[in-house]
């Protein structure tokens with residue numbers, strides 16, 4: 001036998017032995033933990049699982065990924081496995097499983113190769129990193145989200161006024177969703193960079209507008225890159241590269257300013273930038289903690305991505321419903337009118353009960369992040385879903401993916417009652433929730449911007465209801481999903497608003 005054949009046979013034998021060893025080890029581990037198999041999504045075959053991939057693509061085109069996923073849970077069970085493009089997934093909408101993945105067994109799971117798809121746009125930062133890098137990012141970013149920093153409503157008011165100026169006074173139709181995305185870009189950049197890109201006012205073709213368009217484009221491409229998995233290495237798109245470059249060049253000016261702030265701060269000087277504004281600037285605070293320009297840029301873009309579309313989606317989905325539900329609009333207006341036209345502060349917003357119910361209910365039926373997944377770093381388990389009664393733990397091998405659907409969990413009738421799919425803010429009068437309600441995630445990676453988002457969304461709703469008497473839907477179609485990394489309304493929010 002020739003040498004190359006001997007080497008090949010040796011390698012094959014080693015691989016086989018390794019496979020056998022892992023198989024026996026996994027089997028023992030699963031048995032010791034009382035694990036049983038999860039239910040299986042019926043499939044044509046479970047080796048490649050092409051049917052599953054095809055269904056996903058078709059549902060995405062029809063804007064039906066979320067209802068289709070919900071129906072699968074209804075048909076197969078609250079936890080099931082399926083194979084798609086050669087990879088096995090465990091899908092779940094069981095609060096106990098989600099809690100295990102995000103909190104109890106947090107160290108057993110990671111975010112996988114998020115950086116691979118998102119790195120070219122976002123770089124390394126809190127959202128794209130794992131392990132020690134993530135811990136470092138989280139520690140860097142966390143102090144910037146205290147109450148005093150997220151409650152800068154004076155600055156936000158200027159953006160709201162620019163937003164209101166864009167609403168026609170002749171009752172003609174406007175897509176509020178497009179405006180909400182501009183509003184949240186303006187306010188997020190103000191908080192992060194110390195200077196808003198002001199897309200609500202900047203002229204077409206301006207540097208600010210180009211930044212907004214490039215960021216939007218690159219973000220959509222990131223969704224596409226995420227779907228491609230390891231095949232992303234073979235995927236080239238020049239426009240994406242140009243968009244990333246534009247975004248980086250734009251942000252780097254603010255990074256340089258922040259580093260100048262650091263130098264001045266250390267020298268005991270005040271920069272003209274800080275003197276002028278005298279306000280909290282996230283980039284500057286980061287620069288006090290690190291002088292690495294790539295890390296500052298990365299964290300800024302990570303937070304822009306995590307915070308901007310999510311809040312715009314929440315506002316859009318809420319106004320989509322409000323335009324069709326005069327009863328809810330009237331109740332909300334009743335509460336808003338108790339302010340007698342005054343601008344609400346942070347504490348006032350927190351005390352507005354019905355406003356809170358409306359936000360809770362929007363995030364229940366239309367969670368801005370409707371699904372997510374985690375990847376096992378080592379052999380582990382999730383507590384329920386195995387065996388014929390679905391009560392046994394399930395074994396998850398190293399590299400296995402657990403995908404959880406917040407959208408489907410939030411619509412379970414056994415958790416929320418027979419009217420689970422109805423928009424009813426009043427349910428929050430008595431509803432007490434734990435892991436079955438998870439719009440902001442849970443465990444160590446819980447959303448850092450939760451209070452920021454709820455304050456901004458609540459303030460926007462109050463100011464719009466103070467300005468407008470009535471809202472009218474100009475779109476007869478039912479709600480459809482617009483699902484990229486986050487969720488918004490597929491047909492936008494086509495309405496007319498009637499000033500008081």
Ligand code: HEM
Pocket residue numbers: 126127138302303306307308310311314367368369372439440441444445446447448449450452453454
């Ligand atoms: C309605 C609005 C929002 C919703 C529903 C929301 C939801 C979420 C969810 C579900 C996650 C977990 C993602 C994951 O682990 O894969 C998350 C993470 C995060 N969110 Fe939010 N978010 C919102 C607004 C914001 C805002 C306004 C900011 C900042 C200004 C923000 C900053 C972050 C950051 C930095 C993370 C990553 C945390 C980490 O990995 O440690 N979010 N958010």
